[in-house]
Amino acid sequence: MNETTTQTGRIxxxxxxxxxxxxxxxxxxxxxxxxxxxxxxxFFEPDQAVQYALEMIAQGADIIDIGGESSRPGSEPVEMExxxxxxxxxxxxxxxxxxxxxxxxxxxxxxxREALRAGxxxxxDISALRSDPEMAEVAATYKAPVVLMHMLGTxxxxxxxxxxxxxxxxxxxxxxxRIHHCHNYGIDKAQIIIDPGIxxxxxxxxxxxxxxxxxxxxxxxxxxxxxxxxxxxxxxITKDKQNPENRIGGxxxxxxxxxxxxxxxxxxxxxxxxxxxxxxxxAIEGTG
Ligand code: PT1
Numbered sequence: 001m002n003e004t005t006t007q008t009g010r011i012x013x014x015x016x017x018x019x020x021x022x023x024x025x026x027x028x029x030x031x032x033x034x035x036x037x038x039x040x041x042x043f044f045e046p047d048q049a050v051q052y053a054l055e056m057i058a059q060g061a062d063i064i065d066i067g068g069e070s071s072r073p074g075s076e077p078v079e080m081e082x083x084x085x086x087x088x089x090x091x092x093x094x095x096x097x098x099x100x101x102x103x104x105x106x107x108x109x110x111x112x113r114e115a116l117r118a119g120x121x122x123x124x125d126i127s128a129l130r131s132d133p134e135m136a137e138v139a140a141t142y143k144a145p146v147v148l149m150h151m152l153g154t155x156x157x158x159x160x161x162x163x164x165x166x167x168x169x170x171x172x173x174x175x176x177x178r179i180h181h182c183h184n185y186g187i188d189k190a191q192i193i194i195d196p197g198i199x200x201x202x203x204x205x206x207x208x209x210x211x212x213x214x215x216x217x218x219x220x221x222x223x224x225x226x227x228x229x230x231x232x233x234x235x236x237i238t239k240d241k242q243n244p245e246n247r248i249g250g251x252x253x254x255x256x257x258x259x260x261x262x263x264x265x266x267x268x269x270x271x272x273x274x275x276x277x278x279x280x281x282x283a284i285e286g287t288g
Contacts, residue, residue: 011223012190013101013121014143019062021223023287024259024278027063027103027267028056029229030094032086033070033078046093053094060275063122065267066091066115067105071126073159073199073232083111088118095119103147109134116142126151126200128178136185147193147225148178152201162201167209168216171196175220193265195225199233207233211254214261227267228254252277 010018019025030053053064068086069078078086083106091102095118103122104115109132112123121144128148129135139146150171152162164170175194182192194217196210207228217224228234234250235241248270255266255274259281268274282288 009190011145011193012143012188013145014116015121017101017121019101019145021264023282024263025062025265026060026271026274026278027065027225027265028053028059028061028271029267029269030056030064030066030090031070032066032068032090046089049090050093050097053100054098056271057098057100059272061100061271063101063103063265064094065103065105065124066094066120067124068111069106071105071155071200073155075155077154077156080108080110083108084114087111088114091115091118091120107131107135109138112144113138113142116144121145123147125149126155126197128174129181130178136182136187139182139191140186143188143191145191145193146182146187147195148175148182149195149225150174150197150200155200158201159199162203162206164206167202167206168213171210172217172219175217175222179220179222189222193223193225194220195227195267198226198228199231202233204233204236207231211257214258214263223264225265225267226258226263228258229266229268229270248273256281 010020012018030049032049056064066087068083094102101122102120103124104112104120105124106112107125107127112135123139123144124147125135126149152158179192198207198210229251230247234247238250240246252273256277258266259278266274279288
């Protein structure tokens with residue numbers, strides 16, 4: 001379909017369903033963190049969270065990404081008990097009312113395990129299985145697809161002084177090493193999604209180069225995911241005075257570039273707008 005980036009085929013879920021990769025999939029963000037009112041909403045009440053998930057599904061979301069630990073620049077880690085308390089009721093409630101594939105955004109093996117038991121289907125680990133030595137085992141045991149995201153440092157410190165000799169090359173080496181790690185734990189190559197980690201220990205120029213050169217991650221034959229939605233690099237360009245609500249146009253521009261390059265999964269706040277963009281791009285390309 002596209003001559004550039006990514007994978008066709010499918011991602012197999014633990015319940016034997018699959019995600020078809022013949023078009024760009026939209027992952028809607030459902031944050032259950034106290035600092036998230038401007039970043040996907042503040043959804044502590046399971047009822048409200050389900051409501052919001054259903055809205056995103058109605059707008060065409062293919063996956064709902066549920067996370068209880070913020071990973072924005074400067075954010076502090078959350079205790080496991082607190083994280084479990086935030087995400088489990090929401091996962092259960094979303095699963096009770098829909099069959100939508102759910103990803104759990106966590107770096108903790110125990111949180112991933114409990115989330116999968118509660119009805120989640122995919123592990124989204126911003127540390128790419130480095131934070132918790134048990135995470136690979138959990139993924140292998142449950143045969144859950146895993147998102148391996150690149151991050152330089154930790155959320156608390158990652159934006160203090162990020163530096164690369166060659167950003168793309170270093171991220172590629174990182175993916176090679178992490179895919180090898182997965183292989184050692186018996187995680188099937190077809191279950192691995194890679195994500196270069198926009199905003200995670202990256203300067204503006206690094207973020208832009210990653211999006212410009214998404215094709216350079218096609219060599220792994222893994223589905224490629226990207227999260228640019230409402231991130232601060234957009235404000236650095238548009239000078240929108242750091243108001244995330246003003247980042248929608250910039251977010252959509254970056255999404256369209258990624259769609260043109262054949263990105264497999266986009267992680268976004270603005271599901272309706274992104275789904276429309278995908279449809280229009282496909283129509284223009286003659287693939288819709
Ligand atoms: C992402 C992602 C994620 N982003 C995956 N998971 C966040 N796989 C959480 C900023 O610069 O891109 N991929 N989970 C959110 N993290 C950030 C990072 C939010 C940076 C905001 C910024 O504003």
